[in-house]
Amino acid sequence: MQRILFKSLKCGLFIFLITGINFNSNAKSILYSTPISKSEGIKAFDFLLFNSSGDGGIVNSNQQICAGTAPNDLTLASYNGTILYWERSDDAGFSSPTSIANTSSVLLGTEIGNLESTTYFRAVVEAPDFSIVYSEYAIISITSTTWNGSTWSNGYPTSTTAAVISADFTTSGNSFSACTLTVNNNAIVIISSGDDVTLEGGLTIETGSSFTLENNATLFQIQNQSMNVGTISINRDSSSLKRLDYTLWSSPVESQNLFNFSPYTMANRFYSYNSDTNLYNVISSPETTVFDIAKGYLIRMPNNHPSEPTVWTGTFSGVPNNGDYYYTFFDGGVGQRFNLIGNPYPSPIDALSFIDNADNSNSITGTLYFWRKSNGSSSPSYCTWSSLGFVGNGEPEVYDPNGVIQVGQGFLVEGTGVSNVVHFTNEMRTNNHANQFFKVTNTIEKKRFWLNAIGNNGAFSQTMIGYMTGASNGVDARIDAKYINDGSIALASMIEDTPYAIQGRGLPFDSSDIVRLSFSATNSGNYSIVIDHSDDFFANGQPVYLRDLTTGTIHDLSLGAYNFSFTAGTSSDRFEIMYQLPQNLDIPVFNxxxxxxxxxxxxxxxxxxxxxxxxxxxxxxxxxxxxxxxxxxxxxxxxxxxxxxxxxxxxxxxxxxxxxxxxxxxx
Missing domain, CATH: 2.60.40.730 (SOR catalytic domain)
Structure with missing residues (x-):
């Protein structure tokens, strides 16, 4: 046994009798006075022989982390003996180590806490021969890199590098990630359209410096608790709209004043949505009103905007939003639960993640409605999205969002009556660069077709019917979308007595299924119903027949439009969709x-x-x-x-x- 323990004498004198130990610079053992009192049989001022020839093991593993965050857990492996405690140090030589009272082989990251500089960790082990040995240390590195106007001082930033921009910087197809980002020294930073900045932690813009996200550039942040400091600018383009057209907006920054966002919009053309009446109310004083976080607003184009369709750029200015947001909405009972909300982040959010959130799946139906009406048109005001797909309103500036809610986008949802709170989280955020306000690998089976109703005066309405995994022939949250529009004609499919813009049906597909349609028109005249587009087997030969129960006609829509005359009003029992011809039916033959x-x-x-x-x-x-x-x-x-x-x-x-x-x- 190599344990050599010397007790101090009461008289204050020490007697050392050590044989076989050479205390020179190459010594394998040292005499150490330990302050530790937790090891069995060892007290303060006792002396232990520390033997570096023992096997203290290896600490797994080296890490590179952001400043102000805790590392992952450290684990001691391949050691032989008993762990006495752990040590941390600012240097690899452990010249002034700090003891950590942990005798486990795992040192939790939560025990270590947040680190601000590179730190070394090792375990102190008592070997079987009672000598004290050290493990190999692990390094928790915190690195930074600074842009000086021509180069990065420590290489291009990564998700574990603190980035500092101290001179003017403009991206050009070079998105970057960083642990944190600080802009100082009066630097001007421009993130170009299509580029991203992805931060694990926070963004700091020091006074005199600036940070601008151009249209379709995004700031994407991971950690909820990260604080942003300083003002940034976010430029957002509208669709190509005319002077009297409107857009639903939502602010991605704190404390954005409505009138400052669109100063040439007439003061009486800023609106909030009244869920009690399902109408828009004029905001009395937009000059003193700021965007509530996660709330949507209807704003008319600037009064000096051209009368021809033209893009307008608005600028949000403030501290960028990050983390969890809860928005409490109005619930006035059935039919009075529609609320205007919006994306609160300077990055797009995934619509499926939003509606599938545990809170939101209880509080809203899962249908999103997007304003897309042009002034003076007879088109419906809203486009409709559910997890089954997207239905447009015939306007030229409408694109399928493919499940992405863009920066600055406001939209309508309907409450369920179970809860009146919607929840936004960083986990919903995505750095998708789809079309501005509207154009995902999908493993859910979907078989769909879209029907357009068209009037001779340009009136338009669209509905979609699809057969989808998880759908039933009844009402399905997230899938079926009520028809709420206001156009001069309306084509919808019926579930019981309610018209739906989007209807999901159950799988497997049954060719004997029949879907009832509703059609309404404010004016009598000639109209047509036609397939706009389709997918899966509807695009590969599965017939879709329209049956007119008034005339007795069954028309194959794959051959073209069905034309009919209609008296002003609403009918929910004239038309139906079928997929096979009835047996022994005498179908009119072309003559x-x-x-x-x-x-x-x-x-x-x-x-x-x-x-x-x-x-x-x-x-x-x-x-x-x-x-x-x-x-x-x-x-x-x-x-x-x-x-x-x-x-x-x-x-x-x-x-x-x-x-x-x-x-x-x-x-």
Whole structure:
């Protein structure tokens, strides 16, 4: 046994009798007076022989972390003996170590706490021969790099590097990550469109310096508790809108004044949403009103904006929002739970993460409504999104958001009545650069088609029906989206007695399924229903039939639009969607009586085949001589702009499904 312990004598004298130990510079052992009293049999002022030849083990593992954060847990491995305690030091030589009273093989990061500088850690072990040995140390490194105007002092920043920008800096396709970011020395920092700054921790903008996110640039932060200090600017482009058009906005910074955001908007054209009346109320004093965090506002374009569609850039200025936000919304009962909220962050958020949040899945239905109406148009005001997909409103500036809520974006949600709080978290944030306010790998099975209703006056409405994993034929939160729009026509699908802009149906798909449609129009006239687009097997041959229960017609929408006349009002029992023809049903066959031929105002004539798509037409004289031919028409109406100098003509019409009929006309 190599344990050598010397007790101090009461008289204050020490007697040393040590044999076989050489105390020179190459000594393997040292005599050490220990202050430790926790080890069995060792008291203050006792002396121990520390033997570095023992196996103290290895501390796993070296780490590089952000300043002001705690490291991951440290673990001692491959040691032989008993752990007496741990030590930390500012230097690798442990010249002035600090003891940590932990006898476990794991030193928790929470025990270590937040570190501000590089620190070394090791364990002190009593070996089986009672000598004291040290483990190999682990280094917890905290590094920084500074931009001086031409280069980074310690390499390009990473997620574990504290970045300092002390001279002007503009990104150009070079997004970067950092542990924290400080801008000082009057530096001007510009993050260009499409670039990101991703920070584990906080952002500090010192007085005299500036930090600007151009349109579609993002500040993406990970840690909720990180504090941001100083003002940044965030530029956001509107869609191409006209002077009297509106946008729903939400501020990504603290304390943004409404009027300062859009100073040329008329003071009576800033609105908040009144959930009690489902109308927009004028904000009485936008000059003294700031954006509430996570609340949406309807703001008209500046009054000096062009009357032609043009992009307008607004600038948010303030401390960037970060971390958890809870927004309490109004609940006035059924029909009075629609609330206008918005993305609170200087980065996009993932819509699925937002609606799937444990708090939000109880408090809101899971449908998001986006304002997209142009002034003076007959289109509906809102586009609709659910986890099944997106339904537009026919406006030219509308794109599918693909589940991304952009920076500055306001939107409507409907409460469920269970809770009246929505929760925003950093986990919802994403650095997606989709289209501005609207254009994800999806493992959920979706089979969908979109139907448009179109009026001769340009009226438009869209609905979507899809068969989706997790859906049922009843009402499904997150999937089914109520129709709430205000256009001059409305096409929707019905669940019980309620119209839906988006309806999910259960899988597996059953071709005998029937979906009832609702249609309304403020004016009597001629309208059409047509497939806008489809996916999965609806795009690969699965028929979609529209049945008109008033006329008895069943029309294959894959062949083209169904045209019909409609008296002003609402009908929820005239149309239905089906996927197979009823047995023993006598389907009307294309015949000559369905074709109308009439002269137009010019020298030609019009061939109108009703609901049947035309493939081609041929015009013969009475002797059978071919005078005119038109191929690949693919419409139900075509014009023959020919001055055919014959009294009697024979018009041979071939439908798209190959049925041929001949009509005689006197020209």
């Amino acid at each position: 000559a009586s369905q074709v109308i031929i009439y002269k137009n105002l010019d020298s030609g004539f019009v061939v109108d085949a009703g609901n049947t798509l035309l493939k081609d037409i041929k015009v013969f004289d009475i002797s059978g001589r071919l005078l005119y031919e038109q191929k690949d028409i693919n419409k139900n109406e075509t014009v023959v702009n020919q001055n055919l100098l014959n009294d009697v003509l024979l018009v041979q019409i071939t439908s798209i499904d190959g049925v041929m009929v001949t009509k005689k006309m006197i020209y």
